[in-house]
Amino acid sequence: MKNFKIKNLWMLIVIIIMAACSPIEDRDELVNSTDIEGVELVATQSTPGGNKITLSMVTPGVTGHWDYGLGLAFTDKVEFVYPIPGKSTFTYNGTLGAEFFSKTIEVQIDALDTPIDQDYYDLVSANTAAGKTWVFNGTGGDGGLWWYMVAPNNPDGWQGAWWNAGGTCCPPPDATGSMKFDLNGGANFTYTSSPGATPVVSSFNLDVENQTLTIVGGNILGAQEPRGNPDGKYTIISLTETELILYVPTNGGGTGWTWVFKPQ
Template sequence: MKKFIYSTTVLVTMLISCEPQQMETGKIGPAPINAAITTNATDPHNPIFTAHADNGYIFHWDMGNGQTIAPGANTATSYYPFVGTYTVGVTIYGEGAQEVLAETSYKVTKNDPEIAKKPVWKELTGGGTGRTWVYNTNPATGKPDYCYQTTGDLVNYKDNWMPSASWGQCDRITPDINGEMTFDLNDGVNYTYHHVAGDAGVKGTFILDTEKMTLTVKDPFILDHNAACTNAAAAATGVYQIKKLTDDELVLWQMQTHPTSTPGSGVGWGWSFKRKP
């Protein structure tokens, strides 16, 4: 009898082991909900944002000023030195990559006075109150024409500048030879173009990247941007490399045709300005 029971037990075990196996299906937890951002603006130029969400664990921040923090904690801070309204957003992730977005608007009503004291900003804007730049040339004759063309490899950048009129492509006196351009930080980031000194001017703005040493002019353009003679796509960006900047001199550069493997290939344009006396 014992032998029979044992054999039956083995048979049942074998039959069970031959039955099709069913995998347990994993279940995704609840998605993050009730997302919100609170703001601590004790320091108006360095606010602290805190994100809240039920079932949220990972936070990807867009600070609204060009900075992203991803991944980050549920709190984040950034620097807002200039007047403006910024949209700060955070994407909050939960289980199974489920996500929810929260946004808040942050308004800065006054520039941080410290920004005007920082290198590059101080020289370009005259300490924030405004600095006006004119051509580094003789305005009576327009010569030399300080819009320059040289090879794009920049190897001989300092020694290989040629007045544009000397190589024939733009044989004319610069049309705004008596013009001016002013950069200031008076309740904003302001740029003003004057075709002739004393006219009403055209107001725009600018972006200064002190790490990459680039200046982006937004509406309208720098003095003699040469739309007819330069690469239209390059000119349209409004982005210039700052090759030299002191309290008295500003040199801007823009690549027009990128160099190839051939030495001396490529074309770049440069502009030389001086502080208005």
């Protein structure tokens, strides 16, 4: 009888241990509140075809953020002044509940009737469609500082020339060239290596907040290897109506480099 009780006790202990080791499953699963087609994006303009835009995601149960080209807005609604005429595409990235998604909306901008940031006017002129042409602020061998080597990773040291390449022995091959920025239906960048050469058109991105200028699909004057940035991104040291100074923290030669331009 005693052995029978001990045996039953051990069986009870084993059952308790097995029950304790069994996982407690949470059967709650994420589900979509709608599908991508059910996500409604709305764009309104303060005037018909104007460049002051409000983007809204109005579908309940969906969360995410707007990528509106000039930055990210971690809200369902964002208002901004867009500097580029023409048809532009804006993206809402979010979650339906169980999966992530991206959806776009197009906006046609016919007029820059709301003033844009002054940096754009300085870069492309008040006549944004006609644009503005920039050239090097110097010529080869003139002794001036307009294309030169500087310390790496130190924008504050942009004036401390380690080697005045442009002003002394070794100007870039396109030292007599030009580059034009305009907003005629897009952010257009036109590179011309020398007077009479065939222009090459690409695009640019001016990041006013972070003070960077990026050439997309092309490059600036004096970007011969290893001087320029393969990514086309440059730190803006100065941008005024009469001066454009750019700096790259590191290039293929392991140093920094400075460019100084003036309007043509």
